[in-house]
Amino acid sequence: MIEEQLVGRGIQDPATLQAMRLVPRHLFVEDAMRARAYGDHPLPIGAGQTISQPFIVAFMTEALKLHEDARVLEIGTGSGYQAAVLSRMCRRIYTIERIDSLLSKARKLFDRLHYHNIVSRIDDGTEGWPSEAPFDGIIVTAAGPKIPEPLIEQLADPGIMVIPVGDHYTQELKLINKKNGNISVKTIELVRFVDLIGSHGW
Ligand code: SAM
Numbered sequence: 001m002i003e004e005q006l007v008g009r010g011i012q013d014p015a016t017l018q019a020m021r022l023v024p025r026h027l028f029v030e031d032a033m034r035a036r037a038y039g040d041h042p043l044p045i046g047a048g049q050t051i052s053q054p055f056i057v058a059f060m061t062e063a064l065k066l067h068e069d070a071r072v073l074e075i076g077t078g079s080g081y082q083a084a085v086l087s088r089m090c091r092r093i094y095t096i097e098r099i100d101s102l103l104s105k106a107r108k109l110f111d112r113l114h115y116h117n118i119v120s121r122i123d124d125g126t127e128g129w130p131s132e133a134p135f136d137g138i139i140v141t142a143a144g145p146k147i148p149e150p151l152i153e154q155l156a157d158p159g160i161m162v163i164p165v166g167d168h169y170t171q172e173l174k175l176i177n178k179k180n181g182n183i184s185v186k187t188i189e190l191v192r193f194v195d196l197i198g199s200h201g202w
Contacts, residue, residue, distance in 0.1 A: 001020070001025075001038040001040075001054050002017060002021055004040075005040050005058075006020065006054065006055060006058045009055055011058045013061075013062040015066070016058055016061045016062045016085075016089070017058070018088070019061070019085045019086070019089045020054065020057070020058055020085055022088050023084045023085050023088060023113075025038060025054070026038070027109060027112075028051060028079040028080055028081040028084070028106075028109065030043075030044070030046065038054070040053060040054065040055070042056075045078055045079045045102065046101065047102055048194070049078050049099065049102060049194055050078070050194060051079040052193075056191060057082055059173075059188075060082075060139055060173070061082075061139075063162050063175055063188060064137040064139060064160050064162060065137075065160055066086070066089050066090050066136070066137055067090065067136075068089070068090060068091065069090070070089075070090035070091060070136040070137055071090070071091055071093075071094070071132070071135055071136055071137075072086050072090055072092070072093050072094070072135060072137040072138070073093075073094045073096075073129055073132070073133075073137070073138045073139070073151075073154065074086065074093060074095040074096070074138075074139050074140075074141065075096055075126070075128075075138070075139070075140040075141065075142065076096075076125065076140065076141035076142040076196070077095040077096065077102065077103055077106050078097065078102055078106070078141065079102070080105070080109050080110060080118075082139065082141055083095040083106070083110075083115075083120070084109070084113065084115055087110075087117050087118050088115075090136075090137075091117065092117050092118075092119065093117060093118045093119070094119050094120075094129050094132050095119070095120045096120070096121055096122075096123050096124075096125035097120065097122060097125070098122065098123070098125065098197060098198070099122075100122055103120055103121075103122055106120065107120060124197075125140070125198065126144065126150065126151070126196060126198035126199055126200035126201045127148075127150050127198070127199060128148070128150040128154040130154065133153070133154035133156075134154055134155060134156035134157070135154060135156055136158075136159050136160075137159065137161070138151055138154070138161040138163075139161070139162050140161070140162070140163035140164070140196065141193065142164075142195060142196035142197075143164035143165065143166060143171040143191070143192075143194070143195065143196055144163075144164075144165060144195070144196035144198075144200065144201035144202060145165070145167070145201070145202065146200070147163055147165060147174065147176065147185070148198075148200030148201065149200060150200065151200075152176065152183065155176070157178045157181060158177075158178060158179045158180075159178045160175065160178075161174075161175075161176040161178075162175055162176075162188075163176070164193045168195060168202075169192065170190060171190070171191050171192065171193060172187040172189075172190060172191070173187065173188050173189040173190070173191045174186070174188075175187075175188045
């Protein structure tokens, strides 16, 4: 997975590669899917949701340009894999999921693997986590029709956010950079994610 799917396709950040070497991806998928856990594709995780393809996890993680002391907000905990990767790279991860059954499963894994720097809650992540803002990085792992305004407000300056934006079928992965009070937005990839459902989503 690391050499062929990530390094082979241009992922270079040593911290991202090391984190993805360390986190046991097979534990984040259902038992019946274990043999396919390191394959070059997303997989179902129950409740109609998915764990993203390894390359997309790496690409979005690298784009955040994180440092060891960073605090990161993730919207869409899902299996917990993306949060686990981030937790190996920075100080604290705040992750929000809207489906109870997924979050309780992910929390059990965080405990089992001793990933104690991940805090999580059930909520509408499109509202962000105002009491813990600002965040050095924000990663949204579900796709909505626009960039949620609360997330832009809760991004630190300097700070970077990655979020897929588009319709229900295809989206552009947007990289939002906040620096010296200015906000720039650029498209860095074409992607396909499940819906971001909430007051600032679908
Ligand atoms: N990051 C996940 C992982 O590593 O497994 C994959 C996330 S999955 C592609 C998208 C997740 O976003 C789903 O679990 C879905 O329930 C969640 N979601 C959708 N809208 C949300 C919202 N407004 N707030 C929080 N979670 C949301």
